[in-house]
Amino acid sequence: MAAAAAPPPPPSPAPIPETTVPETAPPGHTLFARIRVASILDVPHIHKLIHELAAFERLSDQCAATEASLAATLFRSPNPPPPFTSFTVFILEVSPNPFPPIIPDSNFSPLLKTFHLDLPIEDPEQEIFRPGLENDVVVAGFVLFFPNYSTFLGQPGFYIEDLFVREPYRKNGFGKMLITAVAAQAVKMGYGRVEWVVLDWNANAIQFYERLGAKILQDWSVRRLTGDALEAFAHFSV
C-alpha cells in the first residue's frame, strides 16, 4: 500500500502561448480522493447512500434500512469486531485540497489517489455529504463487504454487498478505486476470491466488471428464503 501513501504531485501545466489564453482560463480540475474504514459517525451518510443506491436500482420499495438498524448491526457496541472480520464499510471521500498525511494504522491505513478531471464536478448535494469538520471534504461513495468462504479453495474471500459512487462523481474511476481497495485487501490477507452480484440490466456495471477481469458464474443462480417463508422455520420442526 506504500505506493499510494503519498499522492503523486499534480502534473505541470503544458506551456501555453500567453497571448491566446485569457487569465480566467480554468486552472485544471484536480480532485484528491481518500478511502478509509467507516465508523459509527458515518451512519447518517451510509444511510443516505444506501437509499440513493436503492433508487438507482429501482428497488426503493425494498429498502427498509434505518440509521438505527445500520448503527446496531454494522457498528455493534461496545465491542465492534475489527475491520475485515465481519461487515466492513469503506468510505470514499473527495476534496479539492490534499488530505493530511496518513497516520499508519495496524488495521487499515487510508488510501489516497489524485484524480485529474477534464471538467469540474457539480455536486448539488455536497453540503449534506460533509463528513465532520473538514469543510472541503465530501463523501462520494462507499463499498460494504464482508468475509465469505470457499470450501473448494479451503479459504475465505470477500463478498461485496454494495458498491456505490454518487451520480456527480461517476465515470471518473472512483468505482474502480473502491473495488481495487477491497481486492487489494483480499490479496493482503491471502484470500482467494472477491465476489458480488450484478443486476442483469445494469450494462455500465457489467462493462466495468468485465474490464476488471471478473468472471461471470454462468451456471449458478441465487436463491433466497425471506419474509414469511423464513419465519415459517421459526420453530425447528422438519
Add this chain to the structure above:
Amino acid sequence: MAAAAAPPPPPSPAPIPETTVPETAPPGHTLFARIRVASILDVPHIHKLIHELAAFERLSDQCAATEASLAATLFRSPNPPPPFTSFTVFILEVSPNPFPPIIPDSNFSPLLKTFHLDLPIEDPEQEIFRPGLENDVVVAGFVLFFPNYSTFLGQPGFYIEDLFVREPYRKNGFGKMLITAVAAQAVKMGYGRVEWVVLDWNANAIQFYERLGAKILQDWSVRRLTGDALEAFAHFSV
C-alpha cells in the same frame, strides 16, 4: 428449539399376527439424527464431504481444500470466533440408537429428529465416517454457512456456502433438516434472509428449494474476481 430437545419416542410397532411373520422379519427402520456445531476434530470428515460434494457437482478439478487449510481457516486457534459470528459448520449424524440427552448450550443445543424409513440404508463408507468413539454413529452430511448483510434490510442474514447429504442418505428429509436448522437459527437471531446459490442443472436441488418457499433472484448474476485477475490488484494502484 425446545420442541426438538427431546426426541419423540419410537413408534409402537403395529400388532402383527404371530403366526404369519417369521422371527427374522425386519424390525422397521428407525434412524436417529442429530445436528451439532462442528469442531476442529471434524476436519477430516468435513474434508471428505467437501470432496464428495465437488465430485457430485462435477467440479473436482476446482477443489483444492486440504485438511490443513480447513483447520486453519474454519477453526482458527487459539480463539476461534463463536458459532454464527463467522464461518460455521453443522454436522449431521445418524445412528440406529437414540442419541444421549441434550446438554443445553448457550450457543447452540444440538437438534434431534427421528426418521422412519421404508428401507434400511446401506452405507458402504460408514466406517470412514465414524465420529470419535460413538461406534454406531455415522456422519451423513453437513452445511457450511456464515453471516451476510443486507443493506436494504439494514440487518444480517445467513449465506449457505455448501449443503451436502451423502448419497446413501438422500431423499429422506435430511437435507431439509439441515437447511431448517440454519433457517431456524436465522430467525432466532432476528436475521432477515437465508441465501445460497444453486447449479442450474441440479433439478433435484431446485425442486427441493422450491418446496421450501425459496425465491429465485431472476435479475442478478454472480461475478467473481479470482486467481491472476485478483492478484493483479495486490498493489493498490488505480
